[in-house]
Amino acid sequence: MLILLVLLLLLLGDVPMAGRTHLQQALPTTFGWKAAVWMSAFERHLERLMQIRARLLVVEFTGASGTLASLGDKGLPVQEGLAAELGLGVPSITWHSIRDTIAETVGLMAMIGGSLGKIAIKSGNQTPLSSCPSTGSAP
DSSP, X not given: OHHHHHHHHHHHTTOEEEEEETTEEEEEEEHHHHHHHHHHHXXXXXXXXXXXXXXXXXXXXXXXXXXXXXXXXXXXXXXXXXXHHHTOBOOSSOOTXXXXXXXXXXXXXXXXHHHHHHHHHHHTSOOOGGGSOOSSOOO
């Protein structure tokens, strides 16, 4: 998504367009300004995604009660081996009954979906510059 926005920014950055606020016409702007704002959101989403990886991508192998009790003293080594085989991290403690990381991930996906929806709404709701108020100038 970032690469596409950068390409659009380079190709169409100076194209004037009607600015909008609350889906209503506002002062003129450029497509480059609008694309740069969109791109900034996805840069933050990417940063959030990198931060969440270590918490999210961990194995869940702790037994029914979350203690690895059924494996005795082999519990932690088995958990570590399974995590390594799957390419996942080892959690600091069982997490299957506390799903805050799942909620955090869903929240991040909602933010990304909201950003994509914003672009979709804004892209499909444009007014030709010829009908834009001529007060002010583009940033």
